[in-house]
Amino acid sequence: MNVLxxxxxxxxxxxxxxxxxxxxxxxxxxxxxxxxxCTDLKGNKHPINSKWRTDSCDICxxxxxxxxxxxxxxxxxxxxxxxxQKIFNKEECKLTVVEKKNPHKxxxxxxxxx
Numbered sequence: 001m002n003v004l005x006x007x008x009x010x011x012x013x014x015x016x017x018x019x020x021x022x023x024x025x026x027x028x029x030x031x032x033x034x035x036x037x038c039t040d041l042k043g044n045k046h047p048i049n050s051k052w053r054t055d056s057c058d059i060c061x062x063x064x065x066x067x068x069x070x071x072x073x074x075x076x077x078x079x080x081x082x083x084x085q086k087i088f089n090k091e092e093c094k095l096t097v098v099e100k101k102n103p104h105k106x107x108x109x110x111x112x113x114x
Contacts, residue, residue: 021114022070029065038062057093071114078110 027038037045046052046062053059053072060069072093076086079097084107086095097107 022068025067025069027065027067035064038067040067053093055090057090074112074114076109076112079107083107 025038025041027035029035035048037047039045040054040060046060046067048062048064051059051061054069057072058069059072060067073088073095076095076097083099083101084097085100085103086097087103088095097109099105099107
């Protein structure tokens with residue numbers, strides 16, 4: 001029991017330290033029946049092997065056993081958080097980093113995480 005608990009603590013630590021950019025939603029599968037569609041988190045139905053983009057800029061794919069979704073948005077890291085701020089453009093699924101005092105001026109970003 002202690003080994004299992006220790007393993008879960010280690011797993012939880014790694015999950016919180018990593019930048020999770022993809023996730024799965026399991027389908028309700030009835031044994032012996034074939035699935036022809038997936039239901040997303042908003043209750044929308046999607047045919048097997050279809051792809052779509054969510055309002056939160058994820059690209060999702062409906063598969064027989066699950067929906068897999070990954071973000072399209074790269075997250076900026078390594079910029080001056082005191083001088084600059086992130087601005088999200090939902091139509092372009094893009095974050096930009098601009099100065100707080102002058103939002104028309106972009107800030108230098110050393111790295112982006114997808």
